[in-house]
Amino acid sequence: MLPTADKRATFKKLHESGCFIIPNPFDVGSAVALQHLGFKALASTSAGFAWTIAKADNRVTVDDVCNHLTAVCAAVDIPVNADYEGGFAVEPDKVAVNVARGVKTGVAGLSIEDSTGDAANPLYEHKLAVERIKAARxxxxxxxxxxxxxxxxxAFLWGKQDIKLVIERLQAYSDAGADVLYSPGIKTKEDITAVVKAVAxxxxxxxxxxxxxxxQEVADLGVRRISVGGSLARMxxxxxxxxxxxxxxxxxxxEFANGYSGGELNKMFK
Structure with a gap:
């Protein structure tokens, strides 16, 4: 098995040029399958994993996620990025404790989001959101x-279709120490280009x-990395x-006539 340090070095290098797809497995088997198909890195999916343990998205615990990440990282020789939700805490110091736990799972990267889960007030106040990124860093x-x-x-996932707000926050997260910036929900070429330019x-x-x-179209816009969230799990x-x-x-x-070959699966997992 490739050492964790080597996976992390590989992951960093992947972000230096070009554009790559980082698909989202939902369990160990799907992670191994994606490695078998030649992908260079993987990213966990909070939703896809939650469904495998009969929970709704954003209802898993830090213990659930760390156990899952440890198993996935141990099963593959390519880097794994963790969907670490909101750090499983509100206060920056508690986010820091949980991030330290996440690092120990062997991941090459992890993300921290700014959503509260409260539809009435969906995003953490700007200053607190920044402090949470600083704590993770x-x-x-x-x-x-x-x-x-x-x-x-x-913002976009919670109905705040305000690209200026997104850019303001991503720039602040960049200044706070984020290496990669991400706003799920942006879709137009104009918004994507605006974000890429703003955090370059x-x-x-x-x-x-x-x-x-x-x-190719996404690469032409200057995006470095494409993830697919829970899409593979839904498929x-x-x-x-x-x-x-x-x-x-x-x-x-x-419907069983459409099933994937058991023989092929056994070959992949031997």
């Missing part, structure tokens, strides 16, 4: 781990969860639910 640097920190602004030369992650821009659930519903509602098994 300090925790990462405490042992010279080399873990990349991604600062996330969740630091790299930007773009979430793509459906048909739209291609890898896996499509096949499962179609077959299960057919059995439950019709008592037939036709």
């Amino acid at each position: 300090k925790a990462i640097d405490a042992d010279n781990s080399g873990v990349l920190l991604t600062g996330r602004c969740e 030369p630091k790299p930007v992650n773009l979430l793509i969860g459906g048909p739209g821009l291609s890898l 896996a659930w499509v096949g499962f639910m179609k077959a299960a519903k057919e059995m439950a509602e019709q008592g037939t098994f036709a």
